[in-house]
Amino acid sequence: MKLFAIVRLTLAELRHGKLLVLPLSVIVAMVLIAANIEDPELYGTRLLEGMWAGLGVVGVLVAALTASGAVSSEIERGTMLLLAARPVSRLTILAGKAIGIAIYLLVCVVAWAATLALTIGTQIDAGAATAFWGALLLIAPMLLAAMLALSASTLLPSRGAIGSTLAIWLAVSVVAAIPLSAVRAENVARVERAQEALGWVLPLERLADLRRGALGLDVRPEDLAALSVVGAWFAVACMIFRIRGSLAR
Amino acid sequence: MESSQLAIDARGLVKHYRRGVRAGLRRSTAVDGLDLQVARGTVHGLLGPNGAGKTTTIHMLLGLVRPSAGSVDVLGGSIRDAAIRAQVGYVPEKFELPPFLTARGFLELHARLQGRVARSERAREIERVLERVSLRSRSEDPISTLSKGMQQRLAIAQAILGTPQLVILDEPTSALDPVGRRDVRDLVLDLRRQGVAVLLNSHLLSEVEQVCDDVAIIEHGRVVREHALEPQQDSALQLRLRVRDCSPAIAAHVTRIAPGVVITGQEPGDIAELAGRVASEDDVAAIAAAVIGGGGRLLRLTTDTESLEDLFLRVVGDDTSEATS
Numbered sequence: 131m132k133l134f135a136i137v138r139l140t141l142a143e144l145r146h147g148k149l150l151v152l153p154l155s156v157i158v159a160m161v162l163i164a165a166n167i168e169d170p171e172l173y174g175t176r177l178l179e180g181m182w183a184g185l186g187v188v189g190v191l192v193a194a195l196t197a198s199g200a201v202s203s204e205i206e207r208g209t210m211l212l213l214a215a216r217p218v219s220r221l222t223i224l225a226g227k228a229i230g231i232a233i234y235l236l237v238c239v240v241a242w243a244a245t246l247a248l249t250i251g252t253q254i255d256a257g258a259a260t261a262f263w264g265a266l267l268l269i270a271p272m273l274l275a276a277m278l279a280l281s282a283s284t285l286l287p288s289r290g291a292i293g294s295t296l297a298i299w300l301a302v303s304v305v306a307a308i309p310l311s312a313v314r315a316e317n318v319a320r321v322e323r324a325q326e327a328l329g330w331v332l333p334l335e336r337l338a339d340l341r342r343g344a345l346g347l348d349v350r351p352e353d354l355a356a357l358s359v360v361g362a363w364f365a366v367a368c369m370i371f372r373i374r375g376s377l378a379r
Numbered sequence: 380m381e382s383s384q385l386a387i388d389a390r391g392l393v394k395h396y397r398r399g400v401r402a403g404l405r406r407s408t409a410v411d412g413l414d415l416q417v418a419r420g421t422v423h424g425l426l427g428p429n430g431a432g433k434t435t436t437i438h439m440l441l442g443l444v445r446p447s448a449g450s451v452d453v454l455g456g457s458i459r460d461a462a463i464r465a466q467v468g469y470v471p472e473k474f475e476l477p478p479f480l481t482a483r484g485f486l487e488l489h490a491r492l493q494g495r496v497a498r499s500e501r502a503r504e505i506e507r508v509l510e511r512v513s514l515r516s517r518s519e520d521p522i523s524t525l526s527k528g529m530q531q532r533l534a535i536a537q538a539i540l541g542t543p544q545l546v547i548l549d550e551p552t553s554a555l556d557p558v559g560r561r562d563v564r565d566l567v568l569d570l571r572r573q574g575v576a577v578l579l580n581s582h583l584l585s586e587v588e589q590v591c592d593d594v595a596i597i598e599h600g601r602v603v604r605e606h607a608l609e610p611q612q613d614s615a616l617q618l619r620l621r622v623r624d625c626s627p628a629i630a631a632h633v634t635r636i637a638p639g640v641v642i643t644g645q646e647p648g649d650i651a652e653l654a655g656r657v658a659s660e661d662d663v664a665a666i667a668a669a670v671i672g673g674g675g676r677l678l679r680l681t682t683d684t685e686s687l688e689d690l691f692l693r694v695v696g697d698d699t700s701e702a703t704s
Contacts, residue, residue: 378434
């Protein structure tokens, strides 16, 4: 009951915030893009993958922006004092916020996936269903970004939380994108190890593979296992929030 | 006093804060060995200059800030116990209410989180507290449309939901007009009549004087003075005397009766002014007898009861330390 009350409060806050502007403009942008491509069939699945990648970047941004103020801005505004003085555990507060954020992100992704399916999806061979399910799988990296931002939010002020989330995301993406063929022979093993280690902190490649699965490509068990990292980041957030000494400014 | 009779029993509370990296991770002490006992069913005032550690103390009592040392018992148990926390109402000094909720929606949220009011009773209880803080006519309005004073009254309403056993009010009248302040005073007195303990942190000394049974004056993170405001017999009297022919023997005799009363001025014609605090009216009578019996002529004798403001200024002086509050 208390968990449900906090989920509802979080959703109400997100609904009334200015964060709706970004997801809505993505829908408008997709409609405009679809209307201006002369022959989508010409580009086929490449067009779909490009749209997914674009949505992925915006999705991560929306997720990080949504979650980065979840705890820190409540502490900064003083609303956390009223909430935490009630007989509600810190875990319940954080779980309520995480569930509320996840529902909000899911609604965004479903709206994006439906728009993509109805615009470009209906005009290419791969079909509307492929476009829809592929876009829906964007929820995985978005949840990962949200939980990373939530962890940062329990420790840092709002601006620091969004900044550090995006910095970590960018850094991991850059390291993951280094082609081993371009690395000096003596450093190949070292870069490979770094990519492997960071792949467990933020398994971006594995989550991207999940999306490619919608195009009929193989999905490996470790791609699905990568979803557990979302839970691990939530556990980190819980741990930091629990040991945090002060909930006041 | 037995611990079962105490609503708050804090002993040896200490809170250190680390300043930021730029300040070289310096440690500052906000609360330094504070002891505070508040009896059930009484109204206890918390006074002190800015930065004395009052708000940090309140945060530690509520479990919002972890003490560096010391112990806190609230209503005979730990504030971490959800059943005890459900019996505590709190109005923070600085707060922001969710602007997108209505006044009623906000109270419903807190009634749910508090968990003490049965679902069937919830609507009636919310009506009661809205009526109590005169916000019934605005109950369906979004909080964003309420004035600061109305929001403060709404925060007070959430604190008294379900009539808890302890209510902690941190500057509850800072945004209220005189009528609102009077209403809060009446509310505090109502709570006391219902057996609710109230801890009131306020800079408005006249307000504290009107509603509190006891006050604790905090300075530099410690209680430097505890004072009972009711009954009044503990209140010190400020005595002023004007005496002609005041011999050294008379002055010495007066000082023996009340060590605080000393000669404060001499005037031509062998007239002396004496002033200082005496503990009781009996001392006033004894001093008058000593002056007349010693051959002095008592030209004037006046007494004033020391106000809480006098006491506060005497204890705290004009110290404006910038310790963390």
